[in-house]
Amino acid sequence: MRQIFPAAILLVLLVCSPVGKTCAEDFELVELAAGGRINWTHRLIEARGSGTSEPEAANTPEGWIAAARNARRDAYVNLLETVWQLRLCNHKVVGQLFSGDDQMLAKIEELLKSSKVHDTVYRSDGTVDVVRRMSFSGPLSQLILPGSIVQLEMKNLGRTTFDPDHRPFTGLVVDARKTDVVPAMCFDIVDESGREVYGSAHVSRELVVQHGMCGYATDLSAAGQMGRTGNNPLTVRALGAVDGSRTDIVISNTDASRLRSRAENLFFLRECRVMVVCDPLPEKPRQ
Secondary structure (H helix, E strand, O other): OOOOOOOOHHHHHOOEOOOOOEHHHHHOOEEEEOOEEEEOOOOEEEEEEEEOOOHHHOOOHHHHHHHHHHHHHHHHHHHHHHHHOOEEEOOEEHHHHOOOOHHHHHHHHHHHOOOEEEEEEEOOOOOEEEEEEEEOOOHHHHHHOOOOOOOOOHHHOOOOOOOOOOOOOOEEEEEOOOOOOOOOOOOOEEOOOOOEEEOHHHOOHHHHHHHOOOEEEOOHHHHHHOOOOOOOEEEEEOOEEOOOOOOOEEOOHHHHHHHHOOHHHHHHHHOOOEEEEOOOOOOOOEO
16 A cells, blocks of 8 residues: 655744744644644644642642543543534534443543653642643544445556546645535535536545544645645536535535546545645634
């Protein structure tokens, strides 16, 4: 299986602006949740936690240890709450889909124990603040993605004969700015007639688990530079979201026909070489 994210992408992420702010911060699609934040660009969930010790132990070695332990526990609870608000598909978050499923809850809780403490701050009043962070690619995606996304035999997808008059597209970039589209782990792209162009039936489960069905960004030029869609992506404009949905995207029949016209395009879709550009999300945490 080919790696779909070349190492060269790291060079892009390291380029800084004149004021020292990484360009990655300019186009990250971040969603605030009640317990933390979801970074859809880098597929990370993050939560903060605070802890204190008993007043008589404040600012003592034992007090710092207790405060840090309580902060990690608080961050763990907030991280679980953030996962519960992770949008899996149209109008459905993880908590809604698995509510009452004690076995699934236990598996998610076990996975979150492997989350890393990204930052720790010791304050003069004896309080300790920590940040826990975890990728929702890999094991977590494998656990919560629906069974409709199955492992496809990529080798059975033959490529067409090379056409010197046609430079094949290497990926798809969907410009969904100025629409109501919001990010999700699973979504569909359809044409104006409602026929599916891209969705769970078009992708390899292994690649979705590792990299997601698409990448998200808030800047069109940055989306093309992230390496996911290659050096000649087809860029299309979203007409809007599907009626009754904020995650599923409508594109024109003309653009859909361009995607369906060659078997090579089917191949890059199954490799999840798709980027979606959205407007920045509201700064108010989602409840």
